[in-house]
Amino acid sequence: MNKKSTKIPLMNTSRVGFIVTSLTFSLIAAVYADDVALSKLDVKTLVSKMTPLKGTTPAQWRVVWTGDASREATISWTTAEPGTKHVVHYGPESGGNEKKFALSQTCQSNGAYSIEQPKPQKPKEGESAAEAAKRNSRMKISPAYYHHARVKNLNSDTCYYFILESDGEQSREFYFRTAPAEGDDFTLIHGGDSRSGHADRCRMNLRIAEQAISEPKVLAFAHGGDYIVTGSKWEQWRLWLSQHELTTLKDGRVLPIIPTKGNHDGGKNGLYFEVFDLAEKTERWHTTMLGKDVALVTLDTNSAAGGAQAEWLEAEMKRLRPEVRWLLVQYHRPMYPAVKGPAKHAPIFCPIFDKYNVDIALESDGHCMKRTVPIRDGKKDSSGIVYVGEGGLGVGQRKTSEDRWYINDGGKAGSEHHVIQLDFTPDKMRVRFILMDGSAWDDHTIKVRKR
Amino acid sequence: MTVQTRMVISLKEHPLLLTRIAALAGMMTVFGTVWPVLFHGGSAVGELLVRTHEVEAAGDADFEAMMEADLYGETGEVSEPVTERDPASIAEHVSLLRDLDRGVAILCLLLAVGLPFLCRKWPKVAWLYLLPAVWLLMNAHAGAMNGGKAFAELAVPAQATRWGMFVVLALLLSRNAQTDCIANWVLRIACALTFAIHGWEAFQLSPPFQDLLYATFGHVEIGLSESACHGLLRAIGMMDLLLAVGVTAIHFRPLLLWMGCWGLITAASRPIAMGFDAWPEFAMRLPNSAAPLLVVLLGMPAAFSLSPSKITTQQEPAT
Numbered sequence: 127m128n129k130k131s132t133k134i135p136l137m138n139t140s141r142v143g144f145i146v147t148s149l150t151f152s153l154i155a156a157v158y159a160d161d162v163a164l165s166k167l168d169v170k171t172l173v174s175k176m177t178p179l180k181g182t183t184p185a186q187w188r189v190v191w192t193g194d195a196s197r198e199a200t201i202s203w204t205t206a207e208p209g210t211k212h213v214v215h216y217g218p219e220s221g222g223n224e225k226k227f228a229l230s231q232t233c234q235s236n237g238a239y240s241i242e243q244p245k246p247q248k249p250k251e252g253e254s255a256a257e258a259a260k261r262n263s264r265m266k267i268s269p270a271y272y273h274h275a276r277v278k279n280l281n282s283d284t285c286y287y288f289i290l291e292s293d294g295e296q297s298r299e300f301y302f303r304t305a306p307a308e309g310d311d312f313t314l315i316h317g318g319d320s321r322s323g324h325a326d327r328c329r330m331n332l333r334i335a336e337q338a339i340s341e342p343k344v345l346a347f348a349h350g351g352d353y354i355v356t357g358s359k360w361e362q363w364r365l366w367l368s369q370h371e372l373t374t375l376k377d378g379r380v381l382p383i384i385p386t387k388g389n390h391d392g393g394k395n396g397l398y399f400e401v402f403d404l405a406e407k408t409e410r411w412h413t414t415m416l417g418k419d420v421a422l423v424t425l426d427t428n429s430a431a432g433g434a435q436a437e438w439l440e441a442e443m444k445r446l447r448p449e450v451r452w453l454l455v456q457y458h459r460p461m462y463p464a465v466k467g468p469a470k471h472a473p474i475f476c477p478i479f480d481k482y483n484v485d486i487a488l489e490s491d492g493h494c495m496k497r498t499v500p501i502r503d504g505k506k507d508s509s510g511i512v513y514v515g516e517g518g519l520g521v522g523q524r525k526t527s528e529d530r531w532y533i534n535d536g537g538k539a540g541s542e543h544h545v546i547q548l549d550f551t552p553d554k555m556r557v558r559f560i561l562m563d564g565s566a567w568d569d570h571t572i573k574v575r576k577r
Numbered sequence: 578m579t580v581q582t583r584m585v586i587s588l589k590e591h592p593l594l595l596t597r598i599a600a601l602a603g604m605m606t607v608f609g610t611v612w613p614v615l616f617h618g619g620s621a622v623g624e625l626l627v628r629t630h631e632v633e634a635a636g637d638a639d640f641e642a643m644m645e646a647d648l649y650g651e652t653g654e655v656s657e658p659v660t661e662r663d664p665a666s667i668a669e670h671v672s673l674l675r676d677l678d679r680g681v682a683i684l685c686l687l688l689a690v691g692l693p694f695l696c697r698k699w700p701k702v703a704w705l706y707l708l709p710a711v712w713l714l715m716n717a718h719a720g721a722m723n724g725g726k727a728f729a730e731l732a733v734p735a736q737a738t739r740w741g742m743f744v745v746l747a748l749l750l751s752r753n754a755q756t757d758c759i760a761n762w763v764l765r766i767a768c769a770l771t772f773a774i775h776g777w778e779a780f781q782l783s784p785p786f787q788d789l790l791y792a793t794f795g796h797v798e799i800g801l802s803e804s805a806c807h808g809l810l811r812a813i814g815m816m817d818l819l820l821a822v823g824v825t826a827i828h829f830r831p832l833l834l835w836m837g838c839w840g841l842i843t844a845a846s847r848p849i850a851m852g853f854d855a856w857p858e859f860a861m862r863l864p865n866s867a868a869p870l871l872v873v874l875l876g877m878p879a880a881f882s883l884s885p886s887k888i889t890t891q892q893e894p895a896t
């Protein structure tokens with residue numbers, strides 16, 4: 127009896143063990159298979175995941191954060207036709223099959239993207255004028271229209287479900303989560319430089335979504351700039367915007383984007399500002415409050431560092447440093463680059479970063495991976511600032527200059543597509559470089575500063 | 578006295594000095610340009626070639642065509658399925674391009690350093706100076722195509738003194754009156770282009786120029802206000818534009834000497850603002866200072882120069 131009774135539980139344990147082991151293996155296999163699929167996904171499949179720009183069908187959706195991420199957001203989309211009525215229906219509960227939401231917001235800003243049409247080409251040899259005209263008309267870029275709904279008075283740490291509606295055409299249901307009012311139990315993803323390599327750009331977008339699936343604490347995605355090659359070309363922005371749809375999770379979750387302007391994103395027509403609903407004169411630099419404990423200060427390395435920007439930065443740092451636990455900065459051109467020379471902004475920005483003990487500086491532009499040693503006053507210093515970057519969302523990676531002191535002796539550099547994942551906790555920030563296959567190239571911890 | 582005799586007098590006085598200054602300025606500009614190629618990622622041409630290859634290998638054009646057809650209903654025809662090349666073969670090709678880039682840069686550096694000596698023995702090899710000239714010109718053009726910098730599209734005229742310096746060297750070392758006359762005009766036009774473009778950028782309040790002023794003043798603990806910075810840049814811009822007109826219009830030694838000094842100050846402002854590591858930026862801009870001085874040494878007339886005899890008197894130092 128005793129024997130029997132001992133045997134049964136043993137058999138049960140092994141069965142449970144077998145099931146658990148099998149499940150674990152199949153889970154690992156599933157994750158692995160997904161990762162393999164990610165790097166091998168063919169172009170047709172990638173394109174089929176994006177929404178065609180047709181009529182007033184809402185496409186190219188994004189949620190933009192540049193202010194108080196606990197309370198407000200801008201929900202934006204694009205249509206192929208101008209339409210007349212553009213509304214976002216939203217609320218803290220899913221609209222269900224009937225798509226009924228507690229709140230709605232009519233877009234406060236609508237307009238045509240500024241498109242520079244290519245110059246008509248002369249008839250080629252053996253081509254008639256009519257044929258040339260036909261060819262030129264094919265080259266014409268179709269118009270497209272932006273719609274921005276600025277939603278305010280949101281509740282913190284709440285999932286907001288929404289659908290986009292343009293002249294009766296509705297999108298599927300999406301949702302995003304607002305930042306907590308206080309505390310820092312969340313994750314932020316940072317990445318930059320998606321200006322070429324469409325297929326890899328798409329795969330990295332899918333990687334971002336995968337990260338958010340595997341780590342539900344992912345709150346938002348901060349882009350370090352250089353979305354495209356030529357910022358004045360709508361025909362490039364629309365590709366990026368369609369491909370950005372891939373960062374949406376299968377369940378409809380949208381990761382709000384916190385934009386930075388790169389050196390390739392400019393242009394007299396101001397498309398960057400139309401895409402992200404920013405005022406060109408007053409919002410080239412801004413602070414995104416991710417609750418009251420985490421602040422992400424975005425700077426513009428296309429504008430002069432001195433003058434207005436430095437004055438703003440100094441005042442902002444002075445205001446924020448005593449209030450927040452984690453003070454982050456992001457900008458495009460690196461102050462401590464691993465490939466090129468440093469940004470001309472370094473002599474002005476870095477002393478301010480040092481003075482106010484910034485916790486981490488997020489950089490892009492170099493097309494490589496790097497984590498510097500902590501730096502203060504241009505020297506290695508354990509109390510200094512770690513600079514990480516430098517962009518790998520599809521763009522070809524560059525070889526780093528291994529001899530630079532700040533990436534040696536505790537620092538690190540490499541060349542692969544990547545995003546940087548920042549996991550916040552009250553006493554430390556975990557900084558991981560996640561590669562396209564989901565593996566971590568670097569896993570570093572920064573301790574919270576004494577206040 | 579004819580123009581030709583005046584020129585001969587001038588070159589008799591300064592032939593060595595003239596070519597030495599030009600050779601030194603050329604050497605420095607190539608050194609400053611080659612340094613980042615070897616240690617900071619590559620030249621503008623290298624960047625352009627690498628990007629073109631990567632974009633092609635990644636099948637971006639086909640991808641775009643597919644998106645345009647499937648999502649935007651534009652082309653309606655996608656001829657080929659998108660083929661992406663194997664990342665390893667892309668990396669191999671990129672590495673080859675980088676090596677080639679470095680190789681060409683080193684060759685230009687060797688030419689800039691070696692030709693002054695070789696020319697003493699074989700004057701005809703002076704025409705090899707056109708190779709660094711073409712390399713610098715191509716880099717300026719590639720910089721314009723790469724974009725991503727304020728006023729990048731104006732890189733070719735903005736860098737005219739750099740690539741022009743080697744054209745001048747080739748002309749000067751061939752040592753005949755006609756080529757000296759051409760050299761005079763190449764120098765004047767190169768100075769005019771470089772100063773005019775920089776003047777225009779300053780007048781337009783180019784952000785990097787603003788930061789040079791902020792950082793330089795910051796070093797001497799002077800907090801430059803934004804309005805003062807903008808005012809100063811506009812004044813500098815106006816001055817540069819006037820100097821650009823002046824160098825082609827008249828032969829006026831104080832104006833040319835000031836251009837030389839100003840070229841040196843602006844070149845030096847880079848390492849002053851950014852620290853010693855920015856010395857290549859200083860080196861590559863030395864022709865902005867050397868070119869006006871060479872015009873002085875050449876002592877040949879500009880478009881609306883004073884009478885030839887006066888110029889001769891001006892340029893000949895008291896003996």
Ligand SMILES: [Fe+2]
Nearest residue numbers: 352388389491
């Ligand atoms: Fe960039």
